Every structure is written in structure tokens, then in C-alpha cells.
Amino acid sequence: MDTLDTITGERLYLARIPDEEKYYKRYMELLNAKHVLTGTGNEPHTLEEVREVIAEWRKDEGNMTWGIFRKSDDTMIGDVCLRYGYEDYDNGGPEVAIMIGEAKSGYGSEAMKMLLDYVFEEKQKLFGKQISIINLGLYKENAGALRLYGKLGFEEVMERPNIDNGKVEIVMQMTRQMWNSLKNK
Numbered sequence: 001m002d003t004l005d006t007i008t009g010e011r012l013y014l015a016r017i018p019d020e021e022k023y024y025k026r027y028m029e030l031l032n033a034k035h036v037l038t039g040t041g042n043e044p045h046t047l048e049e050v051r052e053v054i055a056e057w058r059k060d061e062g063n064m065t066w067g068i069f070r071k072s073d074d075t076m077i078g079d080v081c082l083r084y085g086y087e088d089y090d091n092g093g094p095e096v097a098i099m100i101g102e103a104k105s106g107y108g109s110e111a112m113k114m115l116l117d118y119v120f121e122e123k124q125k126l127f128g129k130q131i132s133i134i135n136l137g138l139y140k141e142n143a144g145a146l147r148l149y150g151k152l153g154f155e156e157v158m159e160r161p162n163i164d165n166g167k168v169e170i171v172m173q174m175t176r177q178m179w180n181s182l183k184n185k
């Protein structure tokens with residue numbers, strides 16, 4: 001999707017990644033950080049791939065990808081997205097994914113809370129409708145992501161082997177109702 005709201009929090013803001021070479025380079029650097037490659041199981045990305053993938057997201061009405069920026073110095077430190085079309089979850093909800101280029105910074109939790117507040121705002125409509133559930137998939141061995149999502153209150157609904165590499169994947173979900181009761185605690 002080409003137009004995105006900017007979402008502002010305490011230390012961070014989520015915003016469209018600018019169409020500038022320096023942001024593509026920075027994004028490549030973040031995607032290729034060691035703990036990110038380990039967590040996602042991805043191969044390193046080239047600059048050309050980064051340009052292409054960002055251009056694809058702009059055209060895709062089922063994809064909302066924000067850069068995560070630190071307020072203090074406007075540095076991009078990661079990304080967070082809501083998307084359809086990668087995995088099928090059979091419940092009408094999009095998938096969420098997050099990446100932070102610095103490990104254990106506390107930014108992952110903050111950015112994900114900002115996104116959940118935004119998605120489940122009372123009158124919010126995304127992808128043309130009110131979202132009542134969001135889904136995610138991660139590798140069981142991805143300790144950082146498992147801790148982050150578990151801590152925020154995502155519920156594990158299924159484990160399954162990945163058909164390509166045999167690693168165990170965990171599927172987690174968060175509903176509007178769950179988030180509303182969790183965030184008020």
C-alpha cells in the first residue's frame with residue numbers, strides 16, 4: 001500500500017519508508033543483521049532485492065509495511081507490517097511481522113504495542129474493514145520473537161512443521177477483544 005498513517009509513540013514512530021537510496025541501504029543493513037537472518041531463516045538481501053520488494057509492497061493493496069523510526073534521531077531501526085497473501089489463516093485477519101535491527105533494545109515491544117493499539121482502535125478500518133483478529137507465524141527456535149509475542153499476550157494456536165525446511169513453526173493470534181482487555185490491565 002502506498003499511503004500509510006504515521007503512528008507516533010513514546011520513543012518511536014512508524015512511517016512509510018521514504019523512496020530514497022539511503023533508506024534502501026539502511027533497510028538492507030537491518031534485514032541482513034545476524035540475529036534477523038537467524039530469526040527469519042532468510043538469506044541476505046541485495047540492494048536490488050530491497051528496491052524491488054519495497055516497490056512491490058507499494059502496489060500491493062494487501063500489504064501495509066511501515067519503517068520503525070527512533071524519534072530522538074530519526075534513524076530507521078526496523079520494520080513492521082500487516083499483510084495478506086503469505087500464509088492463509090482462514091479467519092479473515094491479516095498476518096503481522098516485525099523486525100528490529102538491534103537485538104533486545106526494548107523497541108520491538110514498544111513498536112508492536114503501537115501497532116496493536118492502531119489496528120484495534122475503536123473506529124479503525126484497515127483493508128476496507130474492521131480487523132478483529134491478527135495472526136503470525138514464527139519458528140519455535142526464534143527465542144526473541146517467542147518471548148516478545150508471548151509477553152504481549154499473543155496466544156499460541158498451533159504448531160506445524162515447515163514443509164520446506166522441517167523447522168517447527170508456531171502460529172499465534174491476537175483478537176480485538178484480547179487486546180482490549182490486556183491493555184487495560
Ligand SMILES: CC(C)(COP(=O)(O)OP(=O)(O)OC[C@H]1O[C@@H](n2cnc3c(N)ncnc32)[C@H](O)[C@@H]1OP(=O)(O)O)[C@@H](O)C(=O)NCCC(=O)NCCS
Binds near residue numbers: 037098138
Ligand atoms: C523479535 C524481535 C523483533 C524482538 O525485538 P527486540 O527489540 O529485541 O524486542 P524487545 O527488546 O522488546 O524484547 C522483547 C522480549 O524478548 C526478549 N528477547 C529479545 N531477544 C531475545 C533473544 N534473542 N533471546 C531471548 N529473549 C529475547 C527481551 O529480553 C524481552 O523480554 P523481557 O522484557 O522479559 O526482557 C527482534 O529480535 C528481531 O527483529 N528478530 C528478527 C526478526 C524476527 O524474528 N521477527 C519475528 C518473526 S515475525
